[in-house]
Amino acid sequence: MLEIILIFIIVGTVIAIETRNMLSSVIAVGAVGFGVSLMFLFLQAPDIAITQVIVEILSLIILIRTTTYADNEAIEKRLDTFANMTGLIFLGLFLAFCYWAFSDLTSFGQPLMNVSQYYLSAGLTDTGAANIVAAVILDYRAYDTLGEAIVIFTSILGAFVLLRTKGKKKTEEKDIEKVGIPE
Amino acid sequence: MKKEKIKELIEDPNLGMTLIVKTVARITIALILLYGxxxxxxxxxxxxxxxAGGVILAIAYTLMMLAFSRRIALVKLSDFWxxxxxxxxxxxxxVIGFVGLGFGYFLFNFLSKGKPFSLISAGIIPLLNLSIGIKIGAALYAIFIGLSIYGRLVLEEEE
Structure with a gap:
């Protein structure tokens, strides 16, 4: 089952890159996101699957809103044979070394590490939370969550500073000369 | 005052999408908020x-903004709020983290653990979930409304 979803994701990615219409490219990106969330569901991670679906919907809304008003045709494609061939050769080398290196790995989820064994056995009595993911991200690893929240807070602050209209100075001629940006 | 203005904006046929979308959105927004x-x-x-819950709250407000108009979104919850x-x-x-500093260390789980599998349990974890949910929902809605209105407000003022 996992292989079918992986092939679906790869096909969706190729369509998203190769298609000429921007809107169909965006829709293909959305299909890839839903495939990724299905894969998380089959790997038994429902928390991540829910988050992936919802963030995918919100980003898809924003992308569709921007592409419907923008110029819908992609730019003319230029083929660079030397760059493509070099990229393909190095990708082949990478995959060959991957096959050589990953054949020594243990199977998926085996064996459990010491720390995850401790979390699974003592998580309920330590924190009282039935959802072990919530127990890990908000009790054992609460510093990490605080850092993530601060990252989002800072990025929102930066976006508001860039997008704001009040208090923004109008560009004059001397600013353009100073920065050196042509109009 | 605010309610009358919202009612007037909802019933204006020139704003937002068609009547079908508005009627469906009016029902589903409440369900989406409840689920969030x-x-x-x-x-x-x-x-x-x-x-995840915070992003669902942001999606409910985004649906309100797309189905009705961005003017009603500004009246309901402006970018400032x-x-x-x-x-x-x-x-x-x-603040919850610093309160825990008085009992042991930063982000210490100082409330009682309660009975497992009941709603009020796990100490500070539900409180932290609630604060993160409010933060993420408001932040993503603010980003969406900022991308949508800020360039156009200048153009409308110049006209």
């Missing part, structure tokens, strides 16, 4: 949590 709060409040018992709620959520997380 469910995901946040039961985050320590079922899959989900603060981040969205950023205020964002700050409140972030501040609540850090």
């Amino acid at each position: 709060f469910y995901i946040i409040i039961y985050g320590h018992l079922t899959p989900g949590g603060g981040f 969205a950023s205020i709620w964002d700050n409140i959520g972030m501040l609540a997380f850090i």
